[in-house]
Amino acid sequence: MGEFKHLVIVKFKADVVVEEILKGLEKLVAEIDAVKSFEWGQDSESQEMLTQGFTHAILMTFNKKDDYTVFLSHPKHAEFSATFSTVIEKIVLLDFPATLVKPPPPAAAKEEV
Amino acid sequence: MGEFKHLVIVKFKADVVVEEILKGLEKLVAEIDAVKSFEWGQDSESQEMLTQGFTHAILMTFNKKDDYTVFLSHPKHAEFSATFSTVIEKIVLLDFPATLVKPPPPAAAKEEV
Numbered sequence: 106m107g108e109f110k111h112l113v114i115v116k117f118k119a120d121v122v123v124e125e126i127l128k129g130l131e132k133l134v135a136e137i138d139a140v141k142s143f144e145w146g147q148d149s150e151s152q153e154m155l156t157q158g159f160t161h162a163i164l165m166t167f168n169k170k171d172d173y174t175v176f177l178s179h180p181k182h183a184e185f186s187a188t189f190s191t192v193i194e195k196i197v198l199l200d201f202p203a204t205l206v207k208p209p210p211p212a213a214a215k216e217e218v
Numbered sequence: 219m220g221e222f223k224h225l226v227i228v229k230f231k232a233d234v235v236v237e238e239i240l241k242g243l244e245k246l247v248a249e250i251d252a253v254k255s256f257e258w259g260q261d262s263e264s265q266e267m268l269t270q271g272f273t274h275a276i277l278m279t280f281n282k283k284d285d286y287t288v289f290l291s292h293p294k295h296a297e298f299s300a301t302f303s304t305v306i307e308k309i310v311l312l313d314f315p316a317t318l319v320k321p322p323p324p325a326a327a328k329e330e331v
Contacts, residue, residue, distance in 0.1 A: 112225075142318070142320050142322035143314045149315060198269060199227060204260070205246065206257060207253060207256040
């Protein structure tokens with residue numbers, strides 16, 4: 106069994122300072138060891154038909170599902186979620202054991218490009 | 219600038235054999251070198267309120283946006299997309315340069331858990 110992923114896609118309310126939210130998220134994951142890695146991105150293609158209005162993806166990776174459970178029940182997560190829920194217009198969450206079909210090549214391969 | 223990600227979340231039509239679609243996807247990314255890595259997952263928590271009915275996440279990683287462009291314009295991608303579009307009930311796509319805030323620890327750290 107591989108890693109467990111917590112994926113959030115979101116459209117923020119119009120007046121929200123997204124940078125502050127992301128900073129809060131960064132602080133949150135830094136404080137909770139159970140989160141193995143965290144990355145996010147803002148859609149750069151802006152094809153409304155494809156994005157359905159969603160703009161940001163947030164992806165957390167855990168070594169195992171138990172670590173995700175630890176994260177979920179962490180008081181700081183509850184605190185952050187309470188704030189987060191006030192700034193979003195819409196959201197989809199998917200939580201899943203990840204199947205890595207095409208693993209990235211060794212880091213050295215990156216240099217060859 | 220970091221990696222570029224192609225994220226797809228999807229709800230398949232009721233009569234679709236998802237395994238076959240994923241097998242096709244696996245074949246596709248294996249054939250196109252521009253795709254650095256590929257992973258997918260099926261939501262295991264099934265909280266309809268949170269998933270909005272979406273069940274699967276598909277995540278492709280590219281070393282740079284140009285590689286994503288190569289992938290998009292690849293004839294095999296066009297071929298696969300034509301099939302894919304017939305099996306989905308709903309879909310959201312987000313394409314973004316990824317910001318890695320909390321990088322995963324060195325592989326060795328995994329063993330300590």
